[in-house]
Amino acid sequence: MNLFVLSWKYLKDKPLNTFLNVLLMSLGVAIILVLLILNTQLSDSLGKNKRGIDLVVGAKGSPLQLILANVYHIDFPTGNIKLDEAKNLMRNRLVKSAIPLALGDNYRGFRIVGTNHDYVNLYEATLAEGELWRYNLDCVIGAKVAKQLGLKVGDSFFGAHGISVADMDHEEASYKVVGILAPNGSVLDNLILINIESVWQVHDHAEVDSTATHDHSPVLGSAYQTGLPNGDEASEITSMLIQFRSAMGAVQLPRMINSNTNMQAASPAFETQRLFSLLGIGVNMIKSFAYIIIVIAGLSIFISLYNALKDRKYDLAIMRSLGASKTKLFIHVIFEGILITVLGGLLGFVLGHGLVELLVSYYKKSEEIGITGMVIVNNEFSVLLLSVGVGVLAALIPAFNAYRTDISKVLAQD
Amino acid sequence: MISIENLSFGYSDRKILSITKMEIKEKQHLMILGKSGSGKTTLLHILGGLLNPKRGKVMIGETDLYQLSETKRDKHRGQHIGLVFQKAHLIAALSVEDNLLLAQYFSGTTQDKTRIAEVLKSLNLGEKGQSKVKSLSQGEQQRVTIARALLNRPKLLLADEPTASLDDDNAMAVITLLKEQAEMNNASLIIATHDQRVKNEFDVQLNLNEQ
Structure with a gap:
């Protein structure tokens, strides 16, 4: 038993809630990744093919x-x-x-x-x-x-x-x-x-x-x-x-x-730049949409944790009475947030790459210009890092509440 | 040995509790009697290191409880004090065994499943290790909390109204069990209760109503 396992068991105890939050998070991450993969590969491919042509x-x-x-x-x-x-x-x-x-x-x-x-x-x-x-x-x-x-x-x-x-x-x-x-x-x-x-x-x-x-x-x-x-x-x-x-x-x-x-x-340079600025408007809109989904996922995780902790204040007080320090409880709750968003991030990673592969298999042209879902592009890790950040942020207030639990008061309430 | 000196506790100006001197010897049992609001729970929480007294000293063995930092006091409680409450506060998301592992983890003692099996067996819960808490009966859950309190071989066992929500038979059974287990583990037992049914089970009594 450790804090990580403890947080995981709490998540497993509410599978539907956990699944929904993970899914929401993964959708946001998947959309961002699809855009990232397509954009990177397209500009790579376009750049490579126009090289040497003025x-x-x-x-x-x-x-x-x-x-x-x-x-x-x-x-x-x-x-x-x-x-x-x-x-x-x-x-x-x-x-x-x-x-x-x-x-x-x-x-x-x-x-x-x-x-x-x-x-x-x-x-x-x-x-x-x-x-x-x-x-x-x-x-x-x-x-x-x-x-x-x-x-x-x-x-x-x-x-x-x-x-x-x-x-x-x-x-x-x-x-x-x-x-x-x-x-x-x-x-x-x-x-x-x-x-x-x-x-x-x-x-x-x-x-x-x-x-x-x-x-x-x-x-x-x-x-x-x-x-x-x-x-x-x-x-x-x-x-x-x-x-x-x-x-x-x-x-x-x-x-x-x-x-x-x-x-x-x-001029290939000028025309591809023009093409990208035309596409860019659409890309930016979809990207904002994805970030909104991630913010909503963060909010949803926050609300879940916040409500769950109201029911769990006895659990937290008991943990303190068993010897857990305030800091351990804080980390325990933060872990829960991070676990959800990292799972969401990983699922989003699989979804995103899968989606690109699906697109490639539907549109033969995309394969010809060298697009594939089977590579990892540069910025993907920062997206996963972002999901950890969202988890920490969403869990911060609930974790602080857990930190502040007045054990004596909670235990005397029954 | 547990000793209290010049203890007082109160919310704002209203003094709820004050004890000049009290000593409980090793393996000695004490019953704290009193109406609700008389300060039983408060005293128990102070003894358990859950609640800072306004004034006074609480010694558990050689340790001055409120001279410790909060984190150290938490750890000290986990290792040396077992707590049993009126309601069986178990962690519903975990199995019985995991609930007990948690007690070992948080107190910083080694996680020992053999010890857990041993304690469960002595409380007639040998088969229940893998059960979910929710699937246990009220009486079984109360026994699991006793198992959890005894797991780390505490010097002091504190029980707050352990019989209040139980019927006559179960109430007597729990009292007997607590006394038995405390003796088996060489622990002092302090029970706070207003339950008249179990009053005669203890020789040493502290009546807070009379103060």
Whole structure:
């Protein structure tokens, strides 16, 4: 027997009351944790994927959409830009490097992206198996693609038009897997990478030599390592990921592109910040709601303890008569408060992580951007600390009353 | 030996109790008689270290009870004084055994389940260790409080109206039990009561009505 066991037995003696208080506490904690986990992972993921990209240049439309489609691969592309215009931009002295992207196809929900090896190097991805693509219609797949679809080096498949699952297949040309990337937590995990010319080829672009498509002899890409491929006037790509040579680029390039060309420039940093400030209002409201629940839980624990102690003043007097000091009674009551809130905190911890996992299993997209309930994020321990604090606060007045119990008076009352 | 010197206690100016000198020898039993409000309980609480007297000295053996700090007095009470009340104040959230373990824990003595079993057995409660307090009868509960009071082998056993809520048979049984157990444990027994039924059971009596 000790104070801890004693407090626990009192809680066990009133299971319903204890359960309700624990549940209330856990709901508040769970909501805060869900927000914390989502927020941390989302900003981690967004931050990681926009690293090294100063500007995205694509077709005119919503700048946020441009970023979401070309950096995070979650929205539809805004349209295409002319290859010639892209080439002109690439020659601009303010541009240090530019990675072209050609989107539009998918294979069972995973996006097929026409690009060059610079794109792989941008995210510092390494190969787990095979080699990087060089020939048209060769592809390298991300780690998650390989795992979920069970694709291996040497396998081939037909892409489908569009960027969601149920679209029509391109049955005229199949892709061959030549390499699989090691998992690295970036968007590359969910992508299938090919030459831009391969994209043109499956869309029956005039530029690609028709004999080459039919006799299946491999054609080496004209720019598989870096730069833009050779194409005719009608050739188009979806976007370019630009890195500035100097800070001057940030000042001049966007204005130059937006006013002098048919293209649009958008900054990933600015657009994601805008997105977060839009989401932030909602997040803050839910967060306040969660804190209100925790305050109510604290109040409920306070009321339970306060009322219970009125009935328990004989118990407390008896404990004193058995040799317990005032301080021991104080700690005994505080323990009861802490036990409830810590149990609530732990249950909330399980609930919160479970809830995130449930969300992930419902929305496939959330897994693609790297959200999981199976990690512990930084601030979680401070939330558990908070629950201990709530327990102490809720029990403080009842504990002080227990401390002050006049044993003689209570015992003489019968 | 328990001794009292120049003791007085009162609320505000109204003096309720004053005892110039009183001595209770080892193993001696004393009955304090008096109407309600005569100060029986007050005297018992003072002897038990539960209530600070206004003036005077209470010695339990070699210890001057009210020279101790409050925490030390609590501990001293837990180790050397056993208390039995009119109603069986047991902790309802705990089993019988846990109630007794609590007495050992709070007094700072070792938690010894063999000793608990031994005391329960001597009070015919051998089977009740794991029972919930609520499932016991009134008489059984009163016996558990006696077991709790005797558990730490106290020098002094104080009982405040232990028979008041019991019928004739049970009242006599409890008195006999208290005397028996006190003798078995070499403790002095002091009972405060206004119960006329048990008056003749004690040779040494202190009548507060006459003061």
